[in-house]
Amino acid sequence: xxxxxxxxxxxxxxxxxxxxxxxxxxxxxxxxxxxxxxxxxxxxxxxxxxxxxxxxxxxxxxxxxxxxxxxxxxxxxxxxxxxxxxxxxxxxxxxxxxxxxxxxxxxxxxxxxxxxxxxxxxxxxxxxxxxxxxxxxxxxxxxxxxxxxxxxxxxxxxxxxxxxxxxxxxxxxxxxxxxxxxxxxxxxxxxxxxxxxxxxxxxxxxxxxxxxxxxxxxxxxxxxxxxxxxxxxxxxxxxxxxxxxxxxxxxxxxxxxxxxxxxxxxxxxxxxxxxxxxxxxxxxxxxxxxxxxxxxxxxxxxxxxxxxxxxxxxxxxxxxxxxxxxxxxxxxxxxxxxxxxxxxxxxxxxxxxxxxxxxxxxxxxxxxxxxxxxxxxxxxxxxxxxxxxxxxxxxxxxxxxxxxxxxxxxxxxxxxxxxxxxxxxxxxxxxxxxxxxxxxxxxxxxxxxxxxxxxxxxxxxxxxxxxxxxxxxxxxxxxxxxxxxxxxxxxxxxxxxxxxxxxxxxxxxxxxxxxxxxxxxxxxxxxxxxxxxxxxxxxxxxxxxxxxxxxxxxxxxxxxxxxxxxxxxxxxxxxxxxxxxxxxxxxxxxxxxxxxxxxxxxxxxxxxxxxxxxxxxxxxxxxxxxxxxxxxxxxxxxxxxxxxxxxxxxxxxxxxxxxxxxxxxxxxxxxxxxxxxxxxxxxxxxxxxxxxxxxxxxxxxxxxxxxxxxxxxxxxxxxxxxxxxxxxxxxx
DNA sequence: GAGCACTGC
Numbered sequence: 001x002x003x004x005x006x007x008x009x010x011x012x013x014x015x016x017x018x019x020x021x022x023x024x025x026x027x028x029x030x031x032x033x034x035x036x037x038x039x040x041x042x043x044x045x046x047x048x049x050x051x052x053x054x055x056x057x058x059x060x061x062x063x064x065x066x067x068x069x070x071x072x073x074x075x076x077x078x079x080x081x082x083x084x085x086x087x088x089x090x091x092x093x094x095x096x097x098x099x100x101x102x103x104x105x106x107x108x109x110x111x112x113x114x115x116x117x118x119x120x121x122x123x124x125x126x127x128x129x130x131x132x133x134x135x136x137x138x139x140x141x142x143x144x145x146x147x148x149x150x151x152x153x154x155x156x157x158x159x160x161x162x163x164x165x166x167x168x169x170x171x172x173x174x175x176x177x178x179x180x181x182x183x184x185x186x187x188x189x190x191x192x193x194x195x196x197x198x199x200x201x202x203x204x205x206x207x208x209x210x211x212x213x214x215x216x217x218x219x220x221x222x223x224x225x226x227x228x229x230x231x232x233x234x235x236x237x238x239x240x241x242x243x244x245x246x247x248x249x250x251x252x253x254x255x256x257x258x259x260x261x262x263x264x265x266x267x268x269x270x271x272x273x274x275x276x277x278x279x280x281x282x283x284x285x286x287x288x289x290x291x292x293x294x295x296x297x298x299x300x301x302x303x304x305x306x307x308x309x310x311x312x313x314x315x316x317x318x319x320x321x322x323x324x325x326x327x328x329x330x331x332x333x334x335x336x337x338x339x340x341x342x343x344x345x346x347x348x349x350x351x352x353x354x355x356x357x358x359x360x361x362x363x364x365x366x367x368x369x370x371x372x373x374x375x376x377x378x379x380x381x382x383x384x385x386x387x388x389x390x391x392x393x394x395x396x397x398x399x400x401x402x403x404x405x406x407x408x409x410x411x412x413x414x415x416x417x418x419x420x421x422x423x424x425x426x427x428x429x430x431x432x433x434x435x436x437x438x439x440x441x442x443x444x445x446x447x448x449x450x451x452x453x454x455x456x457x458x459x460x461x462x463x464x465x466x467x468x469x470x471x472x473x474x475x476x477x478x479x480x481x482x483x484x485x486x487x488x489x490x491x492x493x494x495x496x497x498x499x500x501x502x503x504x505x506x507x508x509x510x511x512x513x514x515x516x517x518x519x520x521x522x523x524x525x526x527x528x529x530x531x532x533x534x535x536x537x538x539x540x541x542x543x544x545x546x547x548x549x550x551x552x553x554x555x556x557x558x559x560x561x562x563x564x565x566x567x568x569x570x571x572x573x574x575x576x577x578x579x580x581x582x583x584x585x586x587x588x589x590x591x592x593x594x595x596x597x598x599x600x601x602x603x604x605x606x607x608x609x610x611x612x613x614x615x616x617x618x619x620x621x622x623x624x625x626x627x628x629x630x631x632x633x634x635x636x637x638x639x640x641x642x643x644x645x646x647x648x649x650x651x652x653x654x655x656x657x658x659x660x661x662x663x664x665x666x667x668x669x670x671x672x673x674x675x676x677x678x679x680x681x682x683x684x685x686x687x688x689x690x691x692x693x694x695x696x697x698x699x700x701x702x703x704x705x706x707x708x709x710x711x712x713x714x715x716x717x718x719x720x721x722x723x724x725x726x727x728x729x730x731x732x
Numbered sequence: 733g734a735g736c737a738c739t740g741c
Contacts (some may be wrong), residue, residue, distance in 0.1 A: 132738065160740055178740035186741075205738070298735060330735060355737055376736035389736070433738090441740095498740040527740095534735055602741090677733040703734075 060148075067148030074146060077105030079252050086110060086250060087117045094219060095228045095247035097240045101254025102404055106231055107199050108143050111172050114195055114227075115147075115154075122225070124194035125170060129177045131205045132360065133159040140164070140174040147172075160498070161598050167192070177207035184214055185448060185495070188222075195227040201240060202232040202397065203359070204432040204461075206442055213458045214449070216244060233401075236429060243460050257407035259369075263420040271295065271372040272303045274417045278370050279350050280311060282415070284319045289367025289412070290349040292357060294402055296374040296391045298534075301326045301352045308350060320348040327353035327361065330530050333591050339363050358401055362408070369406040369414040371399060373422070377431075378701075380438045382470045385653060385668065386700040387438075395430040399423070434463045440501050443471040444480055447487045448495035478505045478650070493610050498602065499527060502650035507603065509649040511611060515642045518564060520607070522643070524600040525563040526698060526710065531592035532566070534678065543587045550586070551680065557640055558681050558695070558712035560647060567596060644712050647696055648722045654697045655719055656708065664695055664708070667719070673700065676707040694719055 074080055079100065090096050090110075100106030111128050130136040140157035147155050156165030157174040165173045175183075177198075184190060196215060201208055215228050230240045230247075237249045268274040275293045282291055295301050308324040315322065325339045339351050340363065351363055355375050375394050378387050394402070399416065406412030416423065434442075443454055451457050454468050475481045478501055480491030487495065494504035503523050510519035525531055535543040547562070548555045550569065554562025566586070570593045573579045583590040648655070656664035656673045664673050675682045681692065693716045697708035 158741080163741075176739065182741050203738090207739070296736075328735090329737065358737085360737070378736065391736090496741095529738085530735095540733095606741095674733095676735085678735065682733075701735090707734080709735085 063145075063150070064148045067146055070146045074105070074109060077109060078103075078255055079105045079109045082252055083109075083113055086252070087113050089248070089250055090114065090227065090229060091117070093248055094224075094226075095230070095244040097237050097244070097247050097249045098229055098231045098252065099237050099249060100231060100233065100252040101256065102233060103254040103256045103408075104252045106252060107139055108146065110229070110231075111197060112143060112147060115172050122194040124192055126172045126195045126197065127180060127190075127193050128172070128174045128197040128199055129180050129208065129211065130174060131177055131200050131203050131208060133162075133176055134360075135200075136174040136176050137162070140172075143172065143174070161602070177205060177211055180211055181207055181445065184211075185445070188449065189218065190223065190226065193226070195229070197229045197231060199231045200233070201230045202236045202429075204236070204429075204434070206433045206437060206439070209432065209434050209460045210442055210445065212240075212243065212460045216458050236397075239460070256404060257409070257411040259403050259407040259412045259414050261403060262413065262415045263423065264417055265419065267419055267422065268417050271374065271417060272300050272307070275304050275352070275370055275372060276307050276311070278415050278417065279308070280315075280322075282368055282370075283322055283348055283350075284316070286368065286413075287320070289410075290351065290363070290365040291368045291370060292363060292366045292405055293350065293352045293370040293372070294357065294375075295352055295354065295372055297354060297376045298326075298328050298330060300372075301328060301354065302537075304352050320346050322348055322350055324350045324352065327351050327357060327363075329354070329356055330534055332533055332587075332589060336361075357405065358398065362405070364409070366405055366408070367410065367412045369403055369412065371402045371414060371416050373399065373416060373418045373426075377436070379431075379436045381702075382438075382464075382467050384671075385470075386702055386706065388702040393422075393426055395427045396423070397429050399426065432461055434459070434461055435467075438471070439463050439467055440471045440474045440478075443468065444475055444487075444491065444495050444501055447475075447481065447485075448492065452485070475501060477652075478502065480505075496610065497606055499523065503527065504650075506646050506650035507607065509646040510643075511607060513642060513646065515639065515646060516607065518639065518643050519646050520600055520603055521567050521596075522560050522564050522647075524596045524603060525567055526560075527599055528592050528595045531589055531596065532563075532678075533587045533589055535587040539587070543585075547586055548680070553640065554680050556713065557644070559679055559710045560644065560698075560712045561640060562680050564643075567593065641715075641718065644696065644714055645718055645722060647698075647712065648714065648718060651696055651698060652719075652723050654700060654708075655694060655714065655723075656697070657694050657716070657719075658692050662691060664692075666700075666706075667723070671706055673697075673706040673708050675711050676701075676709045679709065679711045681711045681713060 079086065086098075098106060098110070107128070111126055114126055128139070130139065136157050136159050140155055141151055144151040144153075144155040149155055151157070152164035152166060153169055155172045156170040158165045158179050159176045160179065180196070190196065198208055198211060201212070212230070215226070219226055219228065228244070230244070232240065241247050241249050272295070275295060279291050279293060293304070295304060305324045305326050308322060312322050323343060327336060327339055339349070342365070343349055349365065351357065351366070353361070357363060373394055374391050375398070376389055376391050378389055380387050403414035406414050446454055446457060454472065455465060472481065472485065475491065478494070479488060480494050480501055482488050490505075490508060493508055494501050497504040497507060499507065503526065506519060507516070507523055510516040551562040551565040554565050566588060570579065570582065573582055579590055583593070653668050655667045657667060658664055664675070665671065666673050675695065681695070692713045694714045695708060696712045696714045698710035699708070701707050701709060
């Protein structure tokens with residue numbers, strides 16, 4: 001059904017493919033000359049990424065044949081059998097809540113049904129949002145194959161730094177929820193779309209929650225014709241249904257294998273110990289299949305791996321040889337990749353992972369799951385203005401998701417390191433992001449969109465009045481909102497930058513004080529996660545020493561300046577192998593630095609547009625200098641003051657004053673705060689410039705005590721200069 | 733003397 005029309009569409013597109021290629025790669029490399037980003041809704045195909053169309057040599061006929069071959073597999077998916085029912089249901093209702101279990105094929109098939117079946121009278125495309133980039137790219141790639149077209153034509157995707165979609169030609173677009181929010185800001189009515197599908201809505205990310213609120217309001221006002229489908233894997237259906245005035249719920253069962261669940265007869269005392277015991281026992285009793293263990297954090301994982309490695313030599317010859325792998329986000333990508341390598345011979349993988357393996361990473365070959373039932377979660381305290389990192393029990397939904405990891409390829413077993421009674425006590429769902437995070441950025445988005453009354457907006461789940469008020473206050477203090485609560489010119493700029501409002505403000509000040517080229521590098525580094533990695537305990541001291549020796553300014557002025565020094569050094573290295581070796585030596589992520597370059601290009605483009613003037617960007621040649629020169633030429637001490645003062649404009653509240661006993665107390669509340677051991681300034685004796693009179697930090701996290709992360713040394717005079725200015729503004 | 737997980741034209 002509808003296959004013929006697809007073929008026709010493809011033939012029509014055959015011509016434009018060649019044309020596309022000829023103007024596909026004009027830009028890149030020379031950052032000084034071009035702007036990658038524009039503020040226009042310019043969705044044309046890929047913007048010149050060199051990996052563009054690997055399928056170019058394949059004929060349209062061949063694409064069709066390949067699609068036909070995939071059809072059999074599609075037809076066996078559970079959603080396919082219910083196609084008629086699903087489609088007629090969606091046609092009849094403005095909002096459909098679709099509960100599809102994993103393996104039902106909902107994310108790939110339903111959008112394709114709608115592509116064929118929604119009346120062509122309805123102009124516009126179908127958008128499918130995903131919380132993660134890789135998912136959006138993978139789904140789009142798969143669906144393009146099934147549909148028999150090239151990626152970026154009828155089927156495409158749009159994620160940060162990578163857009164393979166066409167404004168008019170693309171009929172089905174997979175995008176990250178962040179990208180759809182961006183599109184909403186530019187086109188408040190989403191007039192290019194006839195249907196929006198929100199996938200993985202049960203994950204309840206802040207951005208998905210926001211989109212659902214926007215969609216509800218749109219449907220009530222300017223887009224009564226807009227179809228909305230909310231897809232969710234587990235039971236949060238009632239919440240979504242109620243939110244969309246009791247929209248009907250559709251269930252589609254999945255196709256997964258049976259997973260047997262086992263509980264402990266009584267609670268365990270030490271989860272690391274229990275995980276190790278359980279996996280070793282499992283290794284002796286079961287012959288095939290790998291083991292995936294969920295532990296709350298890096299500390300527990302490293303411990304468990306160390307214990308397993310000690311035990312391995314003593315294992316009986318008759319049982320498979322164990323290889324233990326840690327898996328968490330802060331691990332260098334190379335080590336992360338090891339969990340995917342198949343083992344040869346009489347061997348078994350034991351992967352010890354954080355929550356990363358619950359949704360983001362799927363490990364093939366897993367037949368057994370050991371779940372300690374805990375995870376770490378960051379909770380923002382609005383009253384205190386700091387984040388706390390807590391170890392908490394997971395939800396029933398999470399526990400089910402984790403167990404499901406054992407039944408992806410065949411039937412499996414899941415061992416829960418808690419009692420069945422404890423299981424029954426678990427909350428149904430985890431606390432959603434919107435209720436536990438800082439929401440300055442979402443509030444600014446809403447304001448910029450034109451929402452006046454934030455408290456009474458159509459929140460899927462209300463973040464709480466307190467959170468909204470502290471967010472509004474914060475935005476006012478940053479100069480993003482005026483006394484009437486309206487977005488200022490500065491606020492408009494801040495909303496357009498893909499950064500937290502605090503960092504946007506830093507960038508704006510940098511522009512105003514002519515230090516943008518330095519500051520933009522540091523801000524880019526800060527917005528890339530896991531750039532500076534944590535060395536393993538045995539290499540920790542060496543790595544710290546190397547960093548200290550290379551970053552001479554950073555060791556005096558702190559982590560922000562260190563980031564700049566590291567980035568300059570990275571850029572100055574010629575060959576890839578040199579870069580690789582350098583990254584390894586300093587325990588920093590090469591992939592991270594590649595992202596820094598992308599972020600910097602994007603931010604540079606935005607700043608250029610915002611100020612309508614060229615921003616001076618150093619080309620490779622400008623930053624190419626030996627390490628000594630970086631210290632002498634690139635950042636002179638007066639510049640450092642100027643650079644750090646910019647950060648003070650975004651983070652005045654994140655400052656602490658040095659006490660005579662070398663401890664620090666925060667300026668807003670006088671709480672004690674310690675410099676995090678990962679900081680350059682940790683154990684800093686002050687050297688020739690004396691102990692820090694005050695510090696500025698990007699993050700304040702409470703774990704065992706209050707820690708300042710990404711710390712810089714500042715002078716009391718700067719603090720007085722800037723704090724009084726900010727104070728004046730906020731008390732006016 | 734320590735680091736849950738995502739994401740943004």
